[in-house]
Amino acid sequence: MLKRNPPTAPLINRYKILKPVISGLLQVALVSFGLYWLLNSGAEAMNYQWQWYRIPQYLWFVEDGEWFPAELLEGLLVTLQISAVGLICTLVIGLTTALLRMSDSTIGRGLARSYIELIRNTPLLVQIYLLYFVFGPVLGLERFTTAVLALSLFQGAYTAEIFRAGLNSIAKGQFEAGQSLGLSRTDSYRFVILPQVIRRILPPLTNEAVSLVKNSSIVSVMAIFDLTTEGRNIVADTAMPFEVWFSVAGIYLCVTLVLSGFAAWLEHKLNVPAH
């Protein structure tokens, strides 16, 4: 009895992966069904007429056999543009601020500190209004630029603190090893310090990227035709808030899930073997 052949390794592995996936799917199905039932009975009580069939026309349309994106997908494109440019600016602002905050210069430290505290302790919406109605016109900024600037200034303050935590977590010996090998400061940061910082702060950085995408919906207050603005316009035209807002939420969810997935893949790829 004891000498029974053990199951082969691939089988065990497959079961190990399958089990959580199946149980996860079951849970999702259960929750979705509950939600669906709740919504449906609520909508019935309100006499709400579901018109899901009208949603696809706001995603895309076909003309002469060619596909074109309709309002929602065009809005998504704007959201993606703002988020992508915003993310790059956020990283630059965050890293610069973190380095300034850790520098020897008193003025640099003071500037970085004031910027972080100012941004963290005022609401994003108020910052956007300030930029859009005050600084934008004064400096002659375009709407898109203002939107990107507002978002990356906001997110940059949080990212700066993440970078600072990451930089502080690098052992002093890594800096010293770089110095004693004669590496320049730039080379030390580029090849030795930052690659290690990025590996450590990837999880909180992903949070920031995801919240940047979500926060980008707030720029809809400044007449930018992003996903949220398009959604609001369609609701105003069609009076079907349930279907439209669920679709908009679903699209945001897809974007952020893809982002999280990419981050998880990156984390796995950058992982350094320890055995």
Added chain:
Amino acid sequence: MPDNTVVSFRNVDKWYGEFHALKNINLTIQRGERLVICGPSGSGKSTLIRCINGLEKYNSGQLHVAGQPLNNKHLKTIRGQVGMVFQHFNLFSHMTVLDNLTLAPRRTLKMSKAEADKLAREYLARVHIGHQADKYPAQLSGGQQQRVAIARSLCMKPDILLFDEPTSALDPEMIREVLDVMKELANEGMTMVCVTHEMGFARQVADRVVFMDEGEIVEVAPPAQLFDTPSHTRTQQFLEQILSY
């Protein structure tokens, strides 16, 4: 300055705030010399060795390294000529062993990748670790990591190699392999300054031993003389403490 002097301290003082870490240090090190620095913890021996490549700044006096005064202007050149091996190895954990070795030669000496790889593999072979080039530091034992760190310093072809307690973080069974490599380097004529508690190594390899206490150089003598007939009571006390077991 005579040609074969590579390091000279003249009346060097160093303070950490109120704490007088180095008191009026005078010391010259000759090319090819093997110097061991010992002393109780907090005696300033690490601070002294770290001054030589500018990891610590001194407050007054004069320090010449490789014929140049150690100041901001010459710091980079001097660091290119002085290698350092640390107690905790300080390998770059996100890079393979080979990349650890080739980074500085490629960036600062502008070597091509092929050239740097060849050089790195040579030095890895010299520290008896040639087959580990593609592993990551965390995959190696402590002794192997320290030998990689030595090879990394050697790749910059330094004139002087500084060792800051290179075996203090190692398990006992790995100390020997590191000391063996250091001995081989010494026999090849490398100028070495070692802070270490390995008295057996000092006896075998060192030309002179420096004994420090409370930021001062108490005594400098050849190992046999310093260990067997120390002329200072503080040296005697220290030796009694570390040799009593």
